Amino acid sequence: MEPATTFRVAIAGGGVAAVTAMMALADHSDGRLEVDLICPAGDFVLRPQLIGAPWGGPPLRTDLAALADEFGAHYRPTQLERIEAGACPVVTSDGLSKPYDAVLVATGATPAMAYPGVLTVGLGGLPDALARPGRGSVAVVVPPGTGWTLPAYQLALLVAATGEAGVRVVTTEPRPLEIFGTTASGRVADFLTSHGVDVESGRHVAPGSQEAAELADHVVALPTLHGPRIAGLPFDADGFIPVDEIQRVRGLGAIFAAGDVTAGSIKQGGLAAHQAERAAMAIARMAGMSPPQKFDPATLRGKLAIGNDELYLRRSLADADPASGRDALYQHSDADPGTASDRPLWKPAAAMLAWRLSRWLDDRRRALGGDPLSPIARPELPSAVMGTKTSELP
Ligand SMILES: Cc1cc2nc3c(=O)[nH]c(=O)nc-3n(C[C@H](O)[C@H](O)[C@H](O)COP(=O)(O)OP(=O)(O)OC[C@H]3O[C@@H](n4cnc5c(N)ncnc54)[C@H](O)[C@@H]3O)c2cc1C
Incomplete structure (x- = not known):
């Protein structure tokens, strides 16, 4: 029997979009996907909790290498610098180049x-x-x-x-x-x-x-948010990547983008996850797998x-005409x-709903040491509403 061919996927990023795509690909995979998660930051950070720091301490974070391991991916602690598009796109980072069958760019926006x-x-x-x-x-x-x-x-x-x-x-x-x-x-x-x-x-x-x-x-x-202007990819005047209805970078067959890095006015975690699901499905199909045909339409939740x-x-959102x-x-x-x-x-009643990730985080709230559903990391502290400095609490 012919050995099954491996399908190599690079996911650049370590935020909601990248982690959701990694989780979704693990779900859709028939065992042939080989996924690299490329991100210079070692942790996934619950960014909505950045505003809650004076009340509930720093945002909750979780180790990306361990997370990747759990979902059968390989974590590469480096930065995507450039993509050479082609039938087999090449991702370069830290002076190293590696070819992949599909690439998902989920590197977020720069504030x-x-x-x-x-x-x-x-x-x-x-x-x-x-x-x-x-x-x-x-x-x-x-x-x-x-x-x-x-x-x-x-x-x-x-x-x-x-x-x-x-x-x-x-x-x-x-x-x-x-x-x-x-x-x-x-x-x-x-x-x-x-x-x-x-x-x-x-x-x-x-x-x-x-x-x-x-x-x-x-x-x-x-x-204000700006796109990262990644070399080798198209981008708009603000540096964001234009994508089509399946999150494929316009004009590039095997390169996808999801989340805040893409062109579009609403930079939001729930939508980033929605786009990542869509990209993961398209990549799984490219690899010859059979992910579900349909999934929930985009919904804005706050x-x-x-x-x-x-x-x-x-509020429900409708897909707009990509040609516009x-x-x-x-x-x-x-x-x-x-x-x-x-x-x-x-459910879970997360401030930022990315359902795969939110469920995963909710199940691990004890290990995380806080509440992943809340806009502040440790809302059980009286400082959450009483104005006492967290560091002054017993
Ligand atoms: C204070 C605040 C509150 C928010 N509240 C909400 C909310 O209530 N609900 C909601 O839905 N959304 C909320 N958002 C928005 C939400 O956090 C973002 O939309 C979401 O994080 C976008 O996810 P992303 O994965 O596209 O990008 P990011 O989360 O920005 O992740 C980008 C990742 O890419 C990595 N990266 C960057 N450059 C490279 C590179 N060159 N190579 C490899 N990796 C790279 C970064 O280290 C990071 O890990 C809030 C945001 C903020 C700041």
């Missing part, structure tokens, strides 16, 4: 400071002062063009939990979290008001301007949580006006 001198989420830590009484006024600014604005509202809720007034979100959105539809957005507005957060909507604070720094005693901004109060938001170009991977489905509920609308 940049939108306003000079303003604290920026994801670029350095947030100060403990935000969690302390007597902190003064706080403005959380959403730069124009930000597709996923929820972290600004979650951060404002945490800051307002000290009980002091003067916390506001400044955003270009006409209504808070308008992306979930008008009805859900109304619920968000009520939730924010009841927890002491004001919203200044429809305000455009131009990137690069000094205006942001003068908005409050403490100003925190969301970052969770705001403070103390014992939670608000779950959900950048920003068009998804669009709102007119059929779904959006849903808001104070009860979980999905």
